[in-house]
Amino acid sequence: MKIQFLGAAREVTGSKHLITLNNGKTILLDCGLFQGKGEETENLNRDLGFNPSAIDFLILSHAHIDHSGLLPYVVNKGFKGTVISTHATRELCAVMLADSGRIHENDTRMNNKKRAKHGLPPVEPLYTHQDADRCMNYFISIPYNKEFYVDEGIKLTYTDAGHILGSAVVNLQITENGKTTKFCFTGDIGRQHNKILRIPQVFPQAEILVTESTYGDRLHTDLETAEDDLKLVVLETCFKKKGKLIIPAFSVGRTQELLYALNRLIGDGRVPHVKVFVDSPLSVNATNIMKLHPECFNDEMLTFMKNDPDPFGFNGLDYVQTEEDSKRLNNIKEPCIIISASGMMEAGRVKHHLANSICNERNTILVVGYCEPSTLGARIRRGDKVVSIYGVEYAVKADVRVLESFSAHGDYNEMITFLKFQDPKQVKQMFLVHGEYETQIKYQEKLANEGFSNIAIPELRQTFEI
Numbered sequence: 454m455k456i457q458f459l460g461a462a463r464e465v466t467g468s469k470h471l472i473t474l475n476n477g478k479t480i481l482l483d484c485g486l487f488q489g490k491g492e493e494t495e496n497l498n499r500d501l502g503f504n505p506s507a508i509d510f511l512i513l514s515h516a517h518i519d520h521s522g523l524l525p526y527v528v529n530k531g532f533k534g535t536v537i538s539t540h541a542t543r544e545l546c547a548v549m550l551a552d553s554g555r556i557h558e559n560d561t562r563m564n565n566k567k568r569a570k571h572g573l574p575p576v577e578p579l580y581t582h583q584d585a586d587r588c589m590n591y592f593i594s595i596p597y598n599k600e601f602y603v604d605e606g607i608k609l610t611y612t613d614a615g616h617i618l619g620s621a622v623v624n625l626q627i628t629e630n631g632k633t634t635k636f637c638f639t640g641d642i643g644r645q646h647n648k649i650l651r652i653p654q655v656f657p658q659a660e661i662l663v664t665e666s667t668y669g670d671r672l673h674t675d676l677e678t679a680e681d682d683l684k685l686v687v688l689e690t691c692f693k694k695k696g697k698l699i700i701p702a703f704s705v706g707r708t709q710e711l712l713y714a715l716n717r718l719i720g721d722g723r724v725p726h727v728k729v730f731v732d733s734p735l736s737v738n739a740t741n742i743m744k745l746h747p748e749c750f751n752d753e754m755l756t757f758m759k760n761d762p763d764p765f766g767f768n769g770l771d772y773v774q775t776e777e778d779s780k781r782l783n784n785i786k787e788p789c790i791i792i793s794a795s796g797m798m799e800a801g802r803v804k805h806h807l808a809n810s811i812c813n814e815r816n817t818i819l820v821v822g823y824c825e826p827s828t829l830g831a832r833i834r835r836g837d838k839v840v841s842i843y844g845v846e847y848a849v850k851a852d853v854r855v856l857e858s859f860s861a862h863g864d865y866n867e868m869i870t871f872l873k874f875q876d877p878k879q880v881k882q883m884f885l886v887h888g889e890y891e892t893q894i895k896y897q898e899k900l901a902n903e904g905f906s907n908i909a910i911p912e913l914r915q916t917f918e919i
């Protein structure tokens with residue numbers, strides 16, 4: 454069999470890896486959207502590099518859009534196979550892909566207005582929210598830790614990756630010509646300490662290992678300090694400077710972690726009462742789905758829920774649904790916290806909150822996650838003094854703070870701790886995906902020091918015989 458890397462190759466978005474068996478059957482691991490590369494993004498997403506109608510099985514590691522977001526497009530282009538995911542991933546995909554469809558529709562509408570002014574013909578969105586609804590018909594979902602017969606000679610077991618709700622390591626046993634190959638795709642790897650989810654689980658020994666490398670050259674500050682770090686930023690912004698705290702955050706995972714932390718801080722009086730707005734319709738849906746999956750929670754969380762059955766809700770928290778209500782937040786004069794998507798600040802309602810707040814030194818922008826280098830988030834994070842939002846230049850006068858402790862990706866120590874569940878000598882070939890190239894080179898060296906060998910860093914569309 455062979456494997457071709459069709460995304461997340463020397464970068465962090467567009468996760469897609471195609472396995473072709475000797476008998477011609479095909480398995481696509483993940484179906485992620487390329488994000489944050491301006492004009493180039495559209496071309497990368499439309500030019501798949503494979504024939505969707507020839508894909509038999511599409512196995513998802515988790516619901517993040519850079520791992521699942523191209524599914525509706527692939528279905529539109531003729532995919533007729535089976536999409537396999539965990540139960541929670543399927544539920545999250547139902548709301549996240551529809552949300553992504555609406556974003557594409559809105560972006561295309563805006564783009565077409567501009568094109569019309571230049572006498573250019575309108576373009577079609579990559580996909581719509583109806584396309585996203587339709588692609589859900591191709592899903593089947595399975596639990597963790599239960600061997601699933603995919604097809605003759607193909608068995609799948611999901612183990613918990615501890616990254617977001619429903620995230621999984623894809624463990625495959627593929628038998629060809631009487632020989633079984635143990636193949637593993639880690640997807641994104643969670644932290645060794647997580648306030649809500651279980652930590653990444655031991656997974657079956659692999660011979661071929663495809664693994665992420667986002668933070669392959671970095672160490673996070675301890676997660677234990679996350680709440681205290683957040684407390685200091687809230688106290689300084691909302692009580693000392695009496696300003697607004699804008700937190701751009703992914704709707705799934707990071708937003709719930711922030712809410713849980715704020716619930717605890719306000720609940721036990723470490724932070725005085727303050728208005729908190731979650732301004733992202735997707736966050737509301739994702740939070741509701743999360744509440745339905747206590748089976749994914751760790752013991753600490755389950756203990757907490759004995760006293761507070763709603764860990765993501767508290768007095769003073771408002772979910773903002775409509776666009777009108779979202780815009781109304783611009784008129785609020787008193788200190789408040791606004792959590793809004795997207796985390797990389799490239800799309801979504803957070804952009805108008807940034808435009809409204811970034812020029813005032815009383816306010817703070819709190820960056821809590823990874824930002825792809827070409828995004829607005831990365832520009833704000835690295836301290837640019839002037840940034841462009843909706844084509845208008847804004848002077849950055851608000852404080853910009855970064856809290857790594859909320860990351861959903863393990864740092865290199867955490868990833869290595871997880872990978873050392875394996876006997877490195879039995880891993881015959883390793884592939885690093887989902888990371889910036891310079892980071893991957895450093896991580897490759899660290900893994901070699903841990904006894905792993907044959908570690909490749911594939912280029913986009915590179916194929917390997919395995």
Ligand SMILES: [Zn+2]
Pocket residue numbers: 515517520616641
């Ligand atoms: Zn992810």
